[in-house]
Amino acid sequence: MSDGTQARRTVIYLLDQVLGEGRLLAECYAAGALERLTPEDRARTQRLTLQTLRSLERADRVLQKHLKKSTPLTVQNALRLGAVELCHGAAAHGVVNDMVAIISKHRRHGQLKGLVNAVLRKVAEQGPAEWAKLRVPRLPKWLRKPLAEAWGAEAMLEIEAAHYAGAPLDITGKPGADLTPLGGTALATGSLRLQEAGQVSALAGYGAGDWWVQDAAAALPAQMLQAKAGERVLDLCAAPGGKTMQMAASGASVTAVDTSAARMERLQENLTRTGLTADLVVGDALEQNGQFDAVLLDAPCSATGTIRRHPDLPHAKDGSAFGALIELQAQMLAHAWSLVKPGGRMVFCTCSLLPDEGECQVEEALEMFPDMTVDRDVLPPLGIDPAWITEEGGLRLRPDYWPQQGGIDGFYMALLRKSA
């Protein structure tokens, strides 16, 4: 077996979990799926898993004509991984031998090693030429339909192209930190973008806490809120704390709330590394009370705006939980509004591409609360394209925006002002 065997075996396990058990990669990682791997194998596993999930439709098309019968999921996933590697130029003997060795040791499917050998040898010969002619992989129907309805057929194809391309690494700097040793490109919205980052913790300034990883889209809600020194700010659904750090760095007194104790531990680690402070509360956003100058509500959502980085999501989920999430967002928005003091402000945001989790929530809130208005003036100075401002005055971001610069996560956000 080659050096990459452990990594390949883990990729197949992860694909089984996502595609067979409906688990997200983040859940598998949190449960220790990568724990026994060397740092090199860990990076390789993550890269190959993401690449295979992004390319699943292409891999299945390349494999289709060589498979007469349906194969067990684990074998199918070994073939998919093999096809993806071979079609991206990996040496055929290494990939084929490894996949055969992995399947031959499988408790129930060891007898299918001959099939794996035969199919992957054919893919090694014919696959790379076929690959380039295949269409960009599409989202599963359950998600494609509502998104195409919302944004149109043409935009849908562009969104799928952005998902397939993946995402660069965006960084938010602590005010005053010197990020020049990182290189990269400064975006109009203030984030620094690195195309080929490698291991994040090895980058200049990470240990010193000069910056944190945060998609350019995710950095905008806190910029919209403009927390100031001396203000009392409430960050609802805060962990792992990208926005908490932005607001704490402004000198505001920030209370960060999240139900997940594990994610709050990560928030604390992030604050410690960056030398910032906030009051942390492990608890339910719906049970908070008090009056704040400013509230940021980053409500739990479908996370469909983050598929560039999380291609497991459309395969692990089926949309059945979205109705309950939309209901929860409306409840949270209403409760968060009660915590804004008269004359105060609130940002509502979600990393979703579904208008039901963005535009519609704000439209409904505006009908429900006579003391609520949307502040549009805050948007143009953020460095965004004015075409992204929505009818009700929020900001809609989509992964197909800024294609030349490498895209941006899907997000919705609006700054809501309460009358005095």
Ligand SMILES: C[S@@+](CC[C@H](N)C(=O)[O-])C[C@H]1O[C@@H](n2cnc3c(N)ncnc32)[C@H](O)[C@@H]1O
């Ligand atoms: C989109 S993530 C937040 C990202 C975070 N604001 C940041 O910038 O790093 C949503 C968060 O909502 C939390 N959450 C879900 N239900 C919640 C509730 N009822 N009350 C508080 N937090 C909740 C989840 O644990 C998760 O950390």
